[in-house]
Amino acid sequence: MNLSNENRLLLYCAQAEITQDMLNEVKHLTNFPLNWEEVLEAASWHGITSLLYHNLKNIQKIPRDIMNHLKNAYFGNIVRNLYLYSELNRILDKFYKNDTEVIVLKGAALAKTVYRDIGLRPMADIDLMVRRENLPLIWKLMPELNYGLMGNKPPEWYIENHHHLRYKHMEKPILIEIHWHIADKSHPSRIRITDTTIIESWWKRSKLLEFEGKKTLILCPEDLLLHLSLHFLKHRFIKGRFTSKSALIQLCDIYQTLKHYGGKLDWTELKSEAEKYKVYELINLTLCIVRDFWGDNKDIFAYALKDFSLSSSNYRKQLELIKSKIFLREDPLFDGFIPLLKADTFQKKLKVIIRKIFPRSHVLSKKYTVSRSSKKLYLYYFIHPFKLSLKYGKLILRISNTKKWTREEVTLNKWINPRG
Template sequence: MKNLNAELKTSLAISSPPLITLILRGRWDKTALQVAREIVINTDFEWDNFRRFVDNESLTPLLYRILRNEDWLPENIQTEWRNAYYKNACRNTLLLRELGKVLQSLADVGVDVIVLKGAALAEKVYGDIAARQMVDLDLLIKPEDLAIVRQVVANLGYKLAGVEMQSGFNEEFRNEEIHWKQGLINVVLDLHWKLVSPAYYQRTFLTDWFWETAIKTKISGSPALILGNEAQIVYLSAHLMLHHGGNSLLWFHDIAEAIAFSPTAIDWDLVIKKAQTYNLVLSVQQVLLRIADEWKVEIPGKVRSQLAILKPSWAEVRAYSWQNQIMALRLFDDLAGAKDWLTRLHIAWDTLFPSRAYMQHRYQIPHPLLIPFYYPYRWLRGLRKVSS
């Protein structure tokens, strides 16, 4: 009770994000849920603001899953969140059914696939496909399989989203490609052949270990692979920091959940070793120390001490610091991360002077004769700050 009172006193003085962390911790820590309850019933709590915050963070179905049996959730919120939960259950059921078709079709032609992010976590980690909101289906494939995967998904009715800057640019200089299909729900299929987008990491963050340690499973009755525990932690940490700037509570919760409900012991020495090997010290360090501090997930004290003293390389600091900067600096980052000057020239030319088809599609140019005038516009837009 002493610890409960101390945590309550601290939490009463701060805003809704820490409260939401307490509620999310309720998945594995009932004391945290009790603290959250005391905050709500003992303060003039602003449910409308909190509801909007939860929705913006894509956490509504999960919070309903945690709080559905609690008596302190207002009836109108309970109804709204229940509807969102069951709507998400229907949507995710359709998404996973479609994923099963894709996985089976790829298995039939001998292509191995690792299912990433929400589709891998919803059932295998969360244990409830309705609790984890999903936007798309993310698959890791091997680069040499890209051509056949494109053909298989095209045969299933998927179309490439957008237009490449130049033919072959995606395969050579990007880490992913998005395909989509219309239906009862629109399905977005995100094919990855590398795990993160910065050019430096495309060259250094190799996927061999992730394939070697992947776990065989079935999703919607079809054969699939998911990341092993240690690989999951390293990848999700890198994705959270390099793609979301460390600003997503949903992604933090994914990692906390993966640790809290790990079916087997986590080899923390291996996690630290791989963070160093792949120059992901800052990502893994910041995410895991924050999770241990704020989310109270059990990470051994020895491991926290080791994480605290890790030193990132200069190359990592540079790649990390250029995230979420103006788009022009992101181009310089890509150039710096390229393997040689010929590659740098290729990236620069294709980025500054993409194909006419790309320009017309990207900027919705009403007439082909106007396309040349949009190149300077593109360059000026490059001075905007990149959103996380």
């Protein structure tokens, strides 16, 4: 892939245990002038800021302000995750005292197992799976834990039309998602597994794990890999549009799972389950993306993909198209046009443009992490317009490529959602 040095750095660092060869590549990249603002923004977009710190912390050439930003993000993530695990412990205690089994999903399970460092895996919320028949009890228990149901419909509506309930703590910034399935009718048809037998089999194969002294359940390695692969694809298609938001951390989840479980994975079982629910090619495609990104560990991928092959040229086409879009972020510059469009006179439009090019000192200070009292700040009044011109140039290029972009979006949406 033809990646910028900034994106190559992100890709190399988007893993928990970097090889010596890749570390040498990272050190080599830091010899070049890098757009560190772009690196930080992209790392945040992909959810890998902590991983970036983890792999750069011993390299001397990283600018001090950049390293401080990464360090603060990493330790901030540790504090938040400890806070979330404490809350998870409280919830598990309540559920198990009421004879309600729980499978801990995604980030909360991964940070403790395949990452082995809770600071490396960010968690926006806590995802839990319960049995569907226990949902009436959950409605009673969650308010007792000081959580309120999000949304403006009764729980019965979500059970009929959705696959999880979302709860928000009444006083703390904590979100809990209570799942009873992994998909619903709103998802693209190719990943719309609504058959309940898959969930029943997950419960049967789930494994015990101890969380802060409390025993709970996690998915077995094969089901975890299937779930993570489908989760990655599901989150690429939001409201009919492809997005790369959090793509690298989701792919890293898969890579770390492969590395952690290695030869313990039952590939025959995984293949059988994938074929049963008609997602064989999808799992294969996702594993191929991971291999193409981090294929330095040949033993893992030779074993992982020995029973898989992309039998369709259509799937190979989607593979290359998705890979090409992973490093394209939605340009926040589009949001900047909203005030411009709202301005109803030439004078107001001109004022918006001038404020965009020459923002107030506190805005500039925050954007470039420069103290408002520093003389350096005046330098950025020259740098900022130049950087904006580069962004506008990209925007103009994107507008000129609208037909190509639209064609790719249509191709991907027809592929992931052939039945609408």
